[in-house]
Amino acid sequence: MAIEKIWVLAESADGKPTTTTLELLTAARSLAGTVEAVGWGEVASCAATLGEYGATTLHDVGDLAGSLPGVPVAAAMAQAIRAGGAPDAVLIPATYDGRDVAGRLSARLDRPVLTNVVGLTAADGGLETEHAIFGGAQVAKARFTGEGPGLFVIRAKSFAAEASGGGAAAVSPLDVPDTGTSGGATVLARHAEERSGPKLDEAEVVVSGGRGLGEKDQYAMIEELAGLLEGAPGASRAIVDAGWVPYAYQVGQTGKTVKPTVYLACGISGATQHLVGMKGSKNIVAINKDQDAPIFSVADLGVVGDVHKVVPKLIEAIKARG
C-alpha cells in the first residue's frame, strides 16, 4: 500500500490552526503527494494557513451546534471514507478532542489506532511509527498490517512545522450523518481559565513541581519562580493525582509534552511517566534531595538539595536583580 493521500485533523483556536496541526501537515507533506485537512467550527477561516502548510483541500464539518466534536466529526469522516476517496492515513493530534475523534473513528470504521506516535516514516510502502516507551529509554517502532486507512494519534512537538508556500486550501463541506443516541453530549458553556504567563507547551521556560514539595501550599513557590522567569508552571503526575494542581498542569506520558529552552524540575524524582514528557527539553535543571533520583540522569545541572531551601533563595536572588 503506497501512501498517496493523508488527512490531517485540523484543530483551531482563536481563528488560527494549532501548532500541532501545522506540525502534522508538515509531516504529511513529506510522506504523501496529497494532503487534505479535516476540521470543524471556525476552521474555514484557517484555509489560507492550512494551505500554506500543504493542505490542498479542507473538508469542513462546519458548525457542530454545541456538540462535542468527537462523534459528529468522526461520523462525517467515516461516511466520506466509505463513500470513496479514502485517505491512506489519518493523522490526529493527541489532544482532548483529537483523541475523541480517533476513538470514535476507529470503532466506526473497525480500524485499529496507533497512539502516542512521536515519529513517522515511510517504510515498505506503508508508514512506520515511533513510540517513546519506558520513559523514553527505548524506542518502539510499529506498523499496521491490515486494511487502511491507518489511524495515527501523534503527540505535540514530534515534528517541526514548516510552511511550503502553498495557496489556500479549497473548502469543501463534509456532511454529518445522523449519529443517534451517541451524539447526545452538548456543551452548555465554555470557561477560559485565567492564565498570566505563556502556555505550558509553548513556554521557553517551564518550572515544574513534584511530590518533593511536601504539601499543596508549597506549589506557590513554583508558580512564583515560573512567573519571574516568564515561564509556565508544570507538575508531575504525583501531585496532580493528589489534587494539588489541575490536570492541565501535568507534564509527562499522561499530560503535556514540553520541549522548552530550560526545564526546571523541583522536587521531582523523575519517574518514567514524567521523563517521557520533558526529556526533549534543550536544558534541564533538577533540584532533588535524593542524589540517586532518576531525574539526575537527564539533568544538565543537578542540584542535590532541599527544594524548600534552594528555590526560595533562587527566587530572592532573581528578585534582587530587579
Added chain:
Amino acid sequence: MNVVVCVKQIPDPAAPPSLDTANTLDRSGKLILDDSDAYGVEMALQLADAAGGGEVTLVSMAPNGEVSGLRTALAMGAAKAILISDDALVGSDALGTAKVLAAAIRRAGPDLVLAATESTDGYTGTTPVQVAELLGFPSVTFAKKVEVSGSTVKVERQTEAGFDEVESPLPVVVTVTAGVVEPRYPSFKGIMAAKSKPVETLTVADLGIDPAQVGAAGARQAITSVTAAEARQSGEIVVDEGDAHERIIQFLEQLKVL
C-alpha cells in the same frame, strides 16, 4: 443508579517494566489495580450514594484470571465484578479490548460507565471512547467534575483553554482525570467483605465475540523493532551547601534566560 467502572489490572508501575517475546508488556506477574482507576471507583461510589442507591459493577479484562486489583476496588465498596480472561485475548489492542469491555458492559446494563482517561501501563487513551461508540452511548472525556441529576449527567470537561460545562443524557461513558475525588482507603471490614463479593469470570465465547476480532490477530498491527533510545548525557551535579542557587543563576544567565 447502576454504574459500571472499567478498571485495569496492571504490573506494578514501581517495578521496572519489561517486554515479553512478542515485544508487548510482560503481564505474567502479579497485577494490581491501576491507580488511575481508583478515581473512577470512588466517583462511582459517591454518585451511586448521591442518587440514593444502586450498584457499582467493575468490568476488567486481564490475563490468567487475575483478581488482585479487582479485590482492591471491591474493598473500596464496589458490589461485584465481571472479569474477562481468555488466552485468545493475548496481544489485544485498544479496539479489541473495547470490543470485549463493551460486550461485558452491555450485560450489566448500566446508567453510567466510568473509566480513567488512560491506563498507566499502555496509555493508549482511546479505549473508553471506542467502548462508547460500540455501545452507541455518548461520551464525555477528561471530566474534572461529575454530577448526575435524574437522567442527565453534568460534567466539567478539561479543555486547552480551561473547561467546558457539558451535559449528556444517560447512559453515557465518562472518563475522569486524576485528582477529581479523593479515593478512599479500603477499611479492614471492606477488605474482609471483598473476599466474598461475586466476581463473574467470562471468556470470549461467553460474550459471543469472534476470537479473530480480538487478540494479536484482531490488533492488525505489528511492533517491528524495539531499540535503546539515544541516551541523554548527564551533566554537572552540585551538592547544595547553601549556595547552589548561585550556580543555577549562572546557568540561566549562560542560556540568556536571565
